[in-house]
Amino acid sequence: MQGDGEVLFLGGVGEVTVTLGHDGLSFLPLHPELGSSCLSSIGLLPKLENKIKFSDVYAVELLDEGPVCGPWNTRIVVQSKKNSEMHRFAVHVITRSRKHPSQLVPYEYLFGHKDPETCKSWVEHLSACINNEQDRxxxxxxxxxxxxxxxxxxxxxxxxxxxxxxxxxxxxxxxxxxxxxxxxxxxxxxxxxxxxxxxxxxxxxxxxxxxxxxxxxxxxxxxxxPPTPEGFGYFGSTEKCQGYRNDGLNNSTPTSDAVKNVMLRVGSNKSDDHExxxxxxxxxxxxxxxxxxxxxxxxxxxxxxxxxxx
The missing domain is CATH 3.40.50.10330 (Probable inorganic polyphosphate/atp-NAD kinase; domain 1)
Structure with a gap:
């Protein structure tokens, strides 16, 4: 699975080389000439990506043996694998709709292989990877x-x-x-x-x-x-107090008692964050x-x- 990857059959695409990375699953078609005729010609289906992020996968499911369709271009068949019977597993993801990109829709990647143990091994590895993700x-x-x-x-x-x-x-x-x-x-x-x-x-x-x-x-x-932000409601010096008196905001002047109160607070050099x-x-x-x-x-x-x- 690591390194050079493994050859699997992907529904609608054909044979692909699948590689398991630290953050997702990537694959490359062995017959790239068929790539443009796969899902890109069907506007209602999500756009096929060559990488599946674990963060987009919500389930991995081992399926019974059954058909896996070949490339959507029905005029071309790769190694007589148009609709082949093989062992299968599905990777369920959430992706964006092609018709409405703002909408998230479920989609299924269907993989197949002639060896049932290969499919089982992939399911176990992929399940372990998504289960190790936090906040699920x-x-x-x-x-x-x-x-x-x-x-x-x-x-x-x-x-x-x-x-x-x-x-x-x-x-x-x-x-x-x-x-x-x-x-x-x-x-x-x-x-x-x-x-x-x-x-x-x-x-x-x-x-x-x-x-x-x-x-x-x-x-x-x-x-x-809420707690008072540090330094909020305090004057830094007596000069600022005098400046406040001289500004005459709203034609009002602090009383002597108010100024004393401010000066006492400044002299304490303590700020109560819980006031x-x-x-x-x-x-x-x-x-x-x-x-x-x-x-x-x-x-x-x-x-x-x-x-x-x-």
Whole structure:
């Protein structure tokens, strides 16, 4: 696999030399004259690349013996291998659509070989490579809003769920039943239980996303105000104090008590990083707990929190 590579049969291309690198799988056709007639002539399929990055691979699958199609140019057959029966394995990747480059779509590279042990060996090596990658999720919590997308929420999830199964990612699926369901679930879950999941998936719109975000932050954000940046709100010298007096900003002049207070702070040569920007008696920042969908704002004003439609 390393070094000069190994000759395998790639569906739609023909015989290729496949080499396993540290960050992916690369291959070169043994018959490059057929390369321009492979996938490039089919606009609906993703563009065939000569390298597969491990970061784009979500699963490697050993298949039963079966047909592997030859080059898409049906007028040319390489060594009588147009549709040959052989042992196979599939490399499942996420790539960009040719028709809509902004969209990511699943695609399958189908490799074949006459020796079953060769296919098995490739599957084992490739699986080990992608499993060694960090930050690959193993357990996910999924919230599905059934009324999103004109009532296609559950169908949308059912369409992508097989990708998670193929990638061997465990999913705990929760179908929301009311407004605030996702919020209440995440706000009440313990940190110990939450750490069992590598991430949270929202199958819905902005309202569901807001519920999930605020449910995660509500009881876990203990800071009532940000720390004061170092040196903020202090004058460096008495000359600056006098300059402030002479500037007459807004036609106001600091009182003698205010100047004394500033001078005392300067003389201490200590900066309290934990002092709030405003007095503790004033309202500071956004209180995330006020975004609880089960409570109403005392001011009667509009809230930025989006609720799911009932």
């Amino acid at each position: 999720p193993k357990n996910l919590m999924v919230f599905v809003h059934p009324l999103c997308g004109k009532g296609r929420g559950c169908k949308n999830w059912e369409m992508v769920a097989p990708l998670f199964d193929r990638a061997k990612v465990n999913t705990k699926v929760i179908i929301t039943e009311r407004a605030g369901h996702a919020y209440d679930t995440l706000a009440s879950i313990s940190d110990k239980e939450l750490k069992k999941f590598d991430g949270v998936v929202a199958v819905g719109g902005d309202g569901l996303f807001n519920e999930i975000l605020n449910g995660l932050l509500n009881l876990r954000n203990k800071t009532s105000y 709030p920007l405003l007095s503790t008696g004033q309202s500071v920042g956004l209180d995330i707990s006020s975004l609880n969908p089960n409570t109403e704002s005392s001011t009667g004003g509009s809230s930025s929190f989006s609720l799911l439609p009932k």
